[in-house]
Amino acid sequence: MKANLLARFSQLWSTIAGLTDNKFYGFRNGAIVEQPYYESAPTTWVAGGELTFTHNLGVIPKNVQLEAITTAVVGSIPIGTRFILQRHATGNVYYDAQVTSLTSTALTTRSGTSYARINSTTGADAFTPANSQLIVKAWA
Secondary structure: OHHHHHHHHHHHHHHHHOOOOOOEEEEEOOEEEEEOEEEOOOEOOOOOOEEEEEOOOOOOOOEEEEEEEEOOOEOOEOOOOEEEOOOEEEOOEEEOEEEEEEOOOEEEEEEOOOEEEEOOOOOEEEEOOOOEEEEEEEEO
């Protein structure tokens, strides 16, 4: 039984590894299934502002990831660098972004004062709307 499961798993992964259509896949009932996925275009954000993204998933997303992409060099970080945002605060100042609303057709985000990317154990680079954009990824 265990050998059969391992053989089937190996076969499924080999099939997925050969796909080049840039879609996301998972397993359900021993079969490969496409996992619905949405990715926004890089979008200009406003400190403290909300943005609503219309997605095509047809259900409330099970997982959402917020990323920033650099549009200008900051410190040693080149243009086009992507990094995942994780909300944090210092006192009453909030950084990065969070999802504030999810529906089966849209999701809304709110950004803090800036986006931060840790560059060492003691510091971080700050990104503003002038040098970064927001990308939203969502999976059903």
